Amino acid sequence: MQVTSQTFKSNAGAALRDAALQRALKNLKAGFPGKRAAAIAKLPEFDQLRAAGRDLKNHVLEHLDFYLERFEAKVIEQGGQVHWARDAAEARQIVLDICRSVAARRVTKGKSMISEEIGLNEFLEAHGIQPVETDLGEYIIQLRHEHPSHIIAPAIHLNRDQVADAFHAHHGPYGFTERNEEPRALMNEARQVLRQQFLSADVGITGANFCVAETGATVIVTNEGNGDLTQILPRVHIILASIEKMVPTLEDVGALLRLLTRSATGQEITVYTTFSSGPRRPEDLDGPEQFHVVLLDNGRSGMVGGEFQDMLRCIRCSACMNHCPVYGAIGGHAYGWVYPGPMGSVLTPQLIGIDAASQLPNASTFCGRCEEVCPMHIPLPKMMRHWREREFEQHLSPAGVRFGLSAWAFFAKRPKLYRIAAGFGAWLLRRLGGRKGRIKHLPLAGGWTAWRDLPAPQGQTFQQQWAAQRGARS
Amino acid sequence: MSEAREQILNTLRRGLKRGPVAGARRTELETRLAHPPRNPIPARAQCPHFEQVDLFVRMARNAAATVDPVTHPEEVPVAVSAFLDCEGVPLELVMASDPELAALPWPEEPTLRIERRAAVDGDKTSVSLAFAGIAETGTLMLLSGPHSPTTLNFLPDTHIVVLRTDRIVGAYEDAWDLLRARGSGMPRTVNFITGPSRSADIEQTVQMGAHGPLRLHIVLVER
Numbered sequence: 059m060q061v062t063s064q065t066f067k068s069n070a071g072a073a074l075r076d077a078a079l080q081r082a083l084k085n086l087k088a089g090f091p092g093k094r095a096a097a098i099a100k101l102p103e104f105d106q107l108r109a110a111g112r113d114l115k116n117h118v119l120e121h122l123d124f125y126l127e128r129f130e131a132k133v134i135e136q137g138g139q140v141h142w143a144r145d146a147a148e149a150r151q152i153v154l155d156i157c158r159s160v161a162a163r164r165v166t167k168g169k170s171m172i173s174e175e176i177g178l179n180e181f182l183e184a185h186g187i188q189p190v191e192t193d194l195g196e197y198i199i200q201l202r203h204e205h206p207s208h209i210i211a212p213a214i215h216l217n218r219d220q221v222a223d224a225f226h227a228h229h230g231p232y233g234f235t236e237r238n239e240e241p242r243a244l245m246n247e248a249r250q251v252l253r254q255q256f257l258s259a260d261v262g263i264t265g266a267n268f269c270v271a272e273t274g275a276t277v278i279v280t281n282e283g284n285g286d287l288t289q290i291l292p293r294v295h296i297i298l299a300s301i302e303k304m305v306p307t308l309e310d311v312g313a314l315l316r317l318l319t320r321s322a323t324g325q326e327i328t329v330y331t332t333f334s335s336g337p338r339r340p341e342d343l344d345g346p347e348q349f350h351v352v353l354l355d356n357g358r359s360g361m362v363g364g365e366f367q368d369m370l371r372c373i374r375c376s377a378c379m380n381h382c383p384v385y386g387a388i389g390g391h392a393y394g395w396v397y398p399g400p401m402g403s404v405l406t407p408q409l410i411g412i413d414a415a416s417q418l419p420n421a422s423t424f425c426g427r428c429e430e431v432c433p434m435h436i437p438l439p440k441m442m443r444h445w446r447e448r449e450f451e452q453h454l455s456p457a458g459v460r461f462g463l464s465a466w467a468f469f470a471k472r473p474k475l476y477r478i479a480a481g482f483g484a485w486l487l488r489r490l491g492g493r494k495g496r497i498k499h500l501p502l503a504g505g506w507t508a509w510r511d512l513p514a515p516q517g518q519t520f521q522q523q524w525a526a527q528r529g530a531r532s
Numbered sequence: 533m534s535e536a537r538e539q540i541l542n543t544l545r546r547g548l549k550r551g552p553v554a555g556a557r558r559t560e561l562e563t564r565l566a567h568p569p570r571n572p573i574p575a576r577a578q579c580p581h582f583e584q585v586d587l588f589v590r591m592a593r594n595a596a597a598t599v600d601p602v603t604h605p606e607e608v609p610v611a612v613s614a615f616l617d618c619e620g621v622p623l624e625l626v627m628a629s630d631p632e633l634a635a636l637p638w639p640e641e642p643t644l645r646i647e648r649r650a651a652v653d654g655d656k657t658s659v660s661l662a663f664a665g666i667a668e669t670g671t672l673m674l675l676s677g678p679h680s681p682t683t684l685n686f687l688p689d690t691h692i693v694v695l696r697t698d699r700i701v702g703a704y705e706d707a708w709d710l711l712r713a714r715g716s717g718m719p720r721t722v723n724f725i726t727g728p729s730r731s732a733d734i735e736q737t738v739q740m741g742a743h744g745p746l747r748l749h750i751v752l753v754e755r
Contacts, residue, residue, distance in 0.1 A: 085736040106572045114571070123544045124553040124561055136720075142537040194742055195733035211733060218735050241734040249743060256743075257653055272565050273718045283729040283744025286686045290721075301540065306565060312704035313571035323732070326591065327669040330744065331724035339720055341678035343650040355540045363547030 063394030093324025132274025136336030168285030170265030207390030419445035577702035591670025595727030650681035
């Protein structure tokens with residue numbers, strides 16, 4: 059997929075002016091945060107579970123090599139195959155080779171962010187294989203040639219009339235000639251159209267929420283049942299999983315499940331949680347004949363042991379973006395790549411490089427809500443700060459910012475000069491503010507005053523007040 | 533093994549500043565896998581069994597499943613038949629060939645047409661036997677096997693699940709214990725099912741019946 063993170067600022071501007079997007083984003087703000095809060099209120103142990111979940115994931119990361127090897131051995135033991143991919147290109151090629159080995163023409167897909175990360179759909183299409191997204195949201199955006207704008211609600215940027223248009227444009231050949239706008243009717247259409255795709259697919263591709271080292275099972279967490287039809291009907295099941303998805307035991311899955319669904323949709327549990335181990339067995343009446351797990355690294359192994367290791371605890375619940383004022387204002391596409399919101403602002407620079415994604419760690423007010431709601435206690439603001447430091451070190455920050463910081467540093471290193479300059483600045487602003495004490499136009503900071511007045515300083519500088527207070531006390 | 537595999541594992545070990553896990557540490561990890569420690573379990577799941585049954589029913593209904601308690605296994609066929617009648621669904625079933633299900637007095641409901649096979653597209657109603665019920669969230673646990681093909685759980689519009697009250701446990705952890713105690717290893721597929729299929733992908737409004745069953749009906753047998 060085309061990376062547009064470099065132009066985050068202008069993307070964000072366009073998003074703010076997009077009336078349809080702004081209408082759709084209201085659904086997000088009205089939905090997820092309230093549902094999450096209600097679900098957590100019903101589980102008094104939530105904080106205790108969060109601490110346990112964090113410790114569990116830390117344990118996994120400290121022994122990730124061990125758990126990966128054990129998981130691999132267990133998958134093979136049950137007749138499955140494990141493929142290791144260092145990067146997106148290797149992962150795509152592995153999937154293509156498997157598809158070709160069974161002369162696949164159509165591939166159904168359950169929701170997978172790894173698939174987005176490796177740009178699988180475009181690649182398969184370019185090689186003559188038709189990928190069909192089957193999660194309702196993913197299906198809608200595939201018809202519209204878009205990418206997900208949210209990691210669990212991929213079509214959250216759309217309104218029902220846009221969905222109606224997309225279905226009306228594509229469902230004629232399936233006998234749906236009338237334009238439906240009711241969500242119920244739209245879903246029925248998708249159900250009927252996609253049922254045929256499920257039945258005729260040669261390969262089914264799903265993601266994995268967890269990979270269980272104890273049993274070699276991969277786990278998906280869904281509400282629609284599309285992930286299940288994707289994996290039980292075709293002859294081949296391919297699972298795309300990134301290496302940090304390892305979990306030691308089935309008990310550990312339970313602990314993370316309790317956190318995941320409540321943090322995501324506010325559900326106690328999703329409708330379907332499916333544990334899949336290996337291909338169909340000799341006596342089985344259904345299930346895939348082949349079971350392939352593709353383990354993707356794509357830069358993650360390099361995060362272990364470094365300042366971004368904590369990010370690998372992420373279980374992709376989306377609570378951080380659901381509570382982020384920046385995401386809530388601009389939606390996911392403005393972030394310009396696969397992972398939006400605070401988790402994306404930390405992960406994207408790692409996966410595509412800080413030079414391409416340098417604006418993302420700056421897309422935060424550091425209000426701290428993301429860290430507050432993260433079920434894995436990931437210090438997202440701290441890690442965005444790490445990226446900002448790297449951005450500065452690598453001279454990637456805009457000239458204005460660099461000049462401002464250097465100017466500030468010049469004065470900060472000379473306290474006497476700083477005091478004089480601060481005093482002069484306060485005096486000047488007071489003069490600019492006039493009798494009303496408000497500044498309508500500020501030279502060099504027009505962006506700030508374009509939308510509101512700047513209140514002028516009313517008294518002495520901080521340092522003057524500090525000195526006066528100390529003097530009074532002693 | 534593959535070059536990619538070696539490189540990924542080596543990068544991890546370099547980051548962790550150690551070689552492959554060995555010695556006492558390895559033994560510790562092996563023990564953790566062989567005897568999985570329990571994580572914090574919600575208090576609501578840890579109650580006497582009769583309360584767990586109540587909790588299961590309440591949670592399953594919250595998730596939009598319907599629950600029909602019957603006092604005796606012999607009553608299951610008539611309960612199934614009555615449910616289909618009431619829903620206005622044809623009296624046709626595909627069913628797992630599970631011995632426990634097969635032992636029920638289906639012939640006493642001669643109007644029910646039953647086929648014992650995996651599900652195919654177009655099947656209206658399926659009947660499966662739950663391995664366990666998990667009270668914590670009103671979740672059914674179903675296992676794949678020669679007598680319980682997974683397609684039964686997903687293709688038909690209506691999914692009827694027979695669950696014995698003595699198979700209701702408090703938490704997920706208890707269900708895994710039950711499964712391990714069964715002794716025949718892990719099945720290919722374990723399905724946790726909580727209510728009927730749904731989606732909220734259009735304007736965040738929940739609609740039932742996305743790709744899986746539109747209805748989930750639980751016949752709860754007193755045992």
